[in-house]
Amino acid sequence: MSTTTDNSNNKAPKFPEQVTGMYILAEALRRVGIKDVYGLVGIPVTEAAYAMQKVGLNYYGFRFEQQAGMAAATHGYLTKTPGVLLTVSSLGMMNGLTATANATVNCYPMIQISGASDPDMVDMDLGTYEQLDQLNTARPLVKFALRCSHAKDIPAAVARAYRAAVSGRPGGVYIDMSTPALAEIMDASEVENLYFTPVDPASAVAPTQQAVDRAVEILTSAKHPAILLGKGAAYAQVDDKIKTLVETYKIPYLSMSMAKGLMPDAGPYSALSCRSTIMQQADAVMVIGARINWMLSFGKGKWNPDVKFIQLDIEPREMDRNVPVAAPVVGDMSLSLDMILEGLKGKTMSADSAWLVSLQAESKAKNAKFAQRLTEASAAKPMNHWTALSVIKPILESNPDVILVNEGANTLDDTRDSVDMSLPRHRIDCASWSIMGMGMGSSIGAAVATGKKVVAVEGDSAFGFSGMDFATICRYKLPVTVLVFNNGGIYNGIGVNPSGGDAPAPTTLDINAQYNLIGEAFGADGYRVETTDELRDALTKALASGRPSLIDVQLGADSGKESGHIGYLNPAPLIEYTV
Numbered sequence: 202m203s204t205t206t207d208n209s210n211n212k213a214p215k216f217p218e219q220v221t222g223m224y225i226l227a228e229a230l231r232r233v234g235i236k237d238v239y240g241l242v243g244i245p246v247t248e249a250a251y252a253m254q255k256v257g258l259n260y261y262g263f264r265f266e267q268q269a270g271m272a273a274a275t276h277g278y279l280t281k282t283p284g285v286l287l288t289v290s291s292l293g294m295m296n297g298l299t300a301t302a303n304a305t306v307n308c309y310p311m312i313q314i315s316g317a318s319d320p321d322m323v324d325m326d327l328g329t330y331e332q333l334d335q336l337n338t339a340r341p342l343v344k345f346a347l348r349c350s351h352a353k354d355i356p357a358a359v360a361r362a363y364r365a366a367v368s369g370r371p372g373g374v375y376i377d378m379s380t381p382a383l384a385e386i387m388d389a390s391e392v393e394n395l396y397f398t399p400v401d402p403a404s405a406v407a408p409t410q411q412a413v414d415r416a417v418e419i420l421t422s423a424k425h426p427a428i429l430l431g432k433g434a435a436y437a438q439v440d441d442k443i444k445t446l447v448e449t450y451k452i453p454y455l456s457m458s459m460a461k462g463l464m465p466d467a468g469p470y471s472a473l474s475c476r477s478t479i480m481q482q483a484d485a486v487m488v489i490g491a492r493i494n495w496m497l498s499f500g501k502g503k504w505n506p507d508v509k510f511i512q513l514d515i516e517p518r519e520m521d522r523n524v525p526v527a528a529p530v531v532g533d534m535s536l537s538l539d540m541i542l543e544g545l546k547g548k549t550m551s552a553d554s555a556w557l558v559s560l561q562a563e564s565k566a567k568n569a570k571f572a573q574r575l576t577e578a579s580a581a582k583p584m585n586h587w588t589a590l591s592v593i594k595p596i597l598e599s600n601p602d603v604i605l606v607n608e609g610a611n612t613l614d615d616t617r618d619s620v621d622m623s624l625p626r627h628r629i630d631c632a633s634w635s636i637m638g639m640g641m642g643s644s645i646g647a648a649v650a651t652g653k654k655v656v657a658v659e660g661d662s663a664f665g666f667s668g669m670d671f672a673t674i675c676r677y678k679l680p681v682t683v684l685v686f687n688n689g690g691i692y693n694g695i696g697v698n699p700s701g702g703d704a705p706a707p708t709t710l711d712i713n714a715q716y717n718l719i720g721e722a723f724g725a726d727g728y729r730v731e732t733t734d735e736l737r738d739a740l741t742k743a744l745a746s747g748r749p750s751l752i753d754v755q756l757g758a759d760s761g762k763e764s765g766h767i768g769y770l771n772p773a774p775l776i777e778y779t780v
């Protein structure tokens with residue numbers, strides 16, 4: 202084993218009789234079933250990426266580790282298998298860790314593998330190359346973290362990381378792959394005995410019959426029952442079971458952002474437009490794979506104080522987090538739904554017949570009003586968010602198999618509110634942390650994991666965080682169309698510097714920027730559109746071509762309000778400073 206990070210005297214192994222830790226890593230990933238790796242190479246992991254290609258993995262090289270991590274996270278969400286991120290030591294590791302932490306928060310399975318300087322030297326603070334105590338940096342932000350100091354430990358580390366990522370509540374796992382382990386040479390025959398594939402890595406645990414009976418009793422006794430679908434339900438790929446539950450028992454449902462399409466947004470039981478009514482009037486809500494967190498007003502305030510929550514979740518600590526849960530159903534989603542459907546057999550619902558009818562009437566009225574709003578907006582010049590969406594909505598809705606990636610402030614809110622989804626797992630957004638800076642990475646992960654076309658609807662600010670990885674979309678020729686809603690600012694482009702000076706306001710960006718040229722710089726088709734006709738034409742062409750495309754959607758600078766729908770989260774109302 203090498204004890205310094207200077208490997209200049211190391212001999213190359215006599216391949217294939219001998220292999221390095223880097224090759225063992227590649228082979229271990231392949232043997233557990235990983236096919237795709239997202240990363241950004243440099244010392245000490247460059248050879249590891251070559252080895253990955255050598256053993257037949259697809260390696261996707263990014264421009265920013267955070268975006269490679271967002272790709273891995275989205276890959277994990279869409280496939281129920283860990284997305285894999287490869288990073289270099291120190292800053293590369295930390296750039297990637299942002300995405301791994303975000304994956305953990307959102308319950309997406311992924312494994313970040315980072316090269317690391319010799320831990321013996323790091324621990325003694327000898328000032329080695331890219332010195333950082335990476336293992337302890339990662340630990341509080343991930344589900345499980347471990348370090349390989351020896352090449353012989355790599356196969357087990359990979360197999361255990363795989364199990365940790367996908368079992369129980371899915372999340373991010375970190376492997377600190379130290380330089381000595383990567384550099385170590387072993388006899389290939391000796392390594393052969395070390396590889397193994399984890400048996401039943403996501404062992405499904407069933408809830409108790411008592412928990413199921415309690416849930417069934419509350420659901421069938423309710424006068425105003427409702428179902429709340431979250432991205433945990435979408436992740437679990439139990440689409441048919443949810444459809445059976447909703448349709449057989451005629452229960453209205455509300456979908457959280459990324460659960461949109463799990464059941465069709467425009468379906469007869471969809472109560473998407475009746476969110477407040479559900480909160481105020483439902484007396485039993487079955488929460489399926491969603492957390493009763495800030496996005497659901499913590500289950501209090503706006504909610505009927507007498508509502509009984511039935512909560513299906515794999516994580517026991519999720520129960521009673523903000524409100525007492527009347528019927529916790531802790532267990533694997535698929536087994537839980539099987540048992541609930543079995544328990545419901547032969548039972549009749551006590552729901553008021555007027556409940557569903559009134560929700561359907563409310564939906565119809567609200568949807569008509571919304572359609573009217575889009576029609577009115579479609580004439581606006583310059584375009585505003587709604588003008589652009591009046592064009593994008595029908596195109597995306599008639600291409601339901603396209604995956605929609607969406608981030609921004611107003612761009613996020615308005616796109617989510619206007620575009621109906623009709624297929625599960627076709628909407629990826631900035632999720633529970635409501636972060637900016639996942640767009641290009643998630644688009645790449647979605648395109649690679651599914652082979653489907655992707656359309657990313659991005660605010661101009663949001664796009665800035667990940668825009669350079671549009672180059673990655675081009676390099677790998679992925680069928681991704683990016684729409685940048687250019688209103689020249691964070692929230693909007695009309696911020697004023699209250700000092701009266703020339704410097705841009707904190708929210709001001711570049712209203713005259715031609716984002717399409719970024720696309721063209723990397724060989725994509727670029728479009729700059731100022732009218733609805735131009736937008737329709739560009740999006741139609743981009744989708745038909747399946748080529749990387751970047752559309753600069755020029756909006757008025759005054760389109761969009763401060764913080765979009767969540768202005769109330771600002772610490773205090775903004776003071777209108779006069780210049």
Ligand code: ADP
Nearest residue numbers: 370431432433437457490491492514515533534
């Ligand atoms: P949303 O943001 O859509 O409300 P959340 O991410 O808040 O969704 O909640 C998803 C929930 O789903 C998490 O509490 C997670 O533990 C749970 N979950 C994820 N996968 C499964 C599964 N296979 N079985 C049961 N629960 C799951």
Ligand code: MG
Nearest residue numbers: 661662690691
């Ligand atoms: Mg903007």
